[in-house]
Amino acid sequence: MQSSDTKDEVVFQTPWFQVSSKKWPGVEHPYYAISAPDFVAIVAVNAEGHLLLVRQFRHVAGRMTLELPAGHVEIGETPEQAARKELAEETGHEADTFELLTVLAPSTARFTNRLWCFYAGHARSGANAQIEAGMQPVIYTQGLRALLDEEDFITSGSCAALFAALVRGKMSL
Amino acid sequence: MQSSDTKDEVVFQTPWFQVSSKKWPGVEHPYYAISAPDFVAIVAVNAEGHLLLVRQFRHVAGRMTLELPAGHVEIGETPEQAARKELAEETGHEADTFELLTVLAPSTARFTNRLWCFYAGHARSGANAQIEAGMQPVIYTQGLRALLDEEDFITSGSCAALFAALVRGKMSL
Numbered sequence: 001m002q003s004s005d006t007k008d009e010v011v012f013q014t015p016w017f018q019v020s021s022k023k024w025p026g027v028e029h030p031y032y033a034i035s036a037p038d039f040v041a042i043v044a045v046n047a048e049g050h051l052l053l054v055r056q057f058r059h060v061a062g063r064m065t066l067e068l069p070a071g072h073v074e075i076g077e078t079p080e081q082a083a084r085k086e087l088a089e090e091t092g093h094e095a096d097t098f099e100l101l102t103v104l105a106p107s108t109a110r111f112t113n114r115l116w117c118f119y120a121g122h123a124r125s126g127a128n129a130q131i132e133a134g135m136q137p138v139i140y141t142q143g144l145r146a147l148l149d150e151e152d153f154i155t156s157g158s159c160a161a162l163f164a165a166l167v168r169g170k171m172s173l
Numbered sequence: 174m175q176s177s178d179t180k181d182e183v184v185f186q187t188p189w190f191q192v193s194s195k196k197w198p199g200v201e202h203p204y205y206a207i208s209a210p211d212f213v214a215i216v217a218v219n220a221e222g223h224l225l226l227v228r229q230f231r232h233v234a235g236r237m238t239l240e241l242p243a244g245h246v247e248i249g250e251t252p253e254q255a256a257r258k259e260l261a262e263e264t265g266h267e268a269d270t271f272e273l274l275t276v277l278a279p280s281t282a283r284f285t286n287r288l289w290c291f292y293a294g295h296a297r298s299g300a301n302a303q304i305e306a307g308m309q310p311v312i313y314t315q316g317l318r319a320l321l322d323e324e325d326f327i328t329s330g331s332c333a334a335l336f337a338a339l340v341r342g343k344m345s346l
Binding site for chain 1: 184185207275282288334339340
């Protein structure tokens, strides 16, 4: 997706992301692009039609959040494998089918990575569920209108994946 | 929203964002938080019920995108003022009422800024509309299902704001 006439230079690096300056011909100032692994968000619903969420402390935001299960695609993993792993680690649930709803850009102004949004219906408690430390799974019974009013439900990527699930007819308001 | 017992240090800076390392007591590795100005996204609909979008080249992503009008909240501006300005600059439209749909976090894992999502109904062409260079306004007539299938409609924040508009009953599928 990158034009061959840009000139990129890594200017800052952490274990989780790196910043590159991108110079475009005819544009005076460089653009700064943040590279990070792709990630996944999973709209998972159990047999009763209730949404699976996770409550966790987010150190960067300095607060608790209530989000869809989500996480990075590790090297050597497909996005679907990452989605299965994250659903299990964050909610203790599994599902037969993970359907790709859409692939988005978390931030077209800053990031170059992608957000893969999956739908997993008829999710059920896994036989050997080992929930990751710090993750508090939530089976949310109150529907999407109440969810948007939850103080801790603030994650843009969760809303984006739920938009795709609504548009694809996987959920209703 | 930041706890007083963290220790922050700015480790990298650009004109558009800065990276801080955040050390939490009892946590071995620092977290890296990216600070940037808050931004707004506007779900604006004209009298015919058609959504106002903007097509533009995103240098960081290296491609064209189709997005909701959106932009930074500048210093001294309220989020609503920013929303009015961005709608005018990117689509040439204005509206009487800008209703706050929700306030989200663009990325709870990386960013500390906020995304203010507004709804502007009965938007109309402004008398002295001056559309910013590089912005191609689009009046989208095909509805949200077709929109999600548009190749260039990839921006997570646009989907998140549209989710809020659906939940608040401002739009329908």
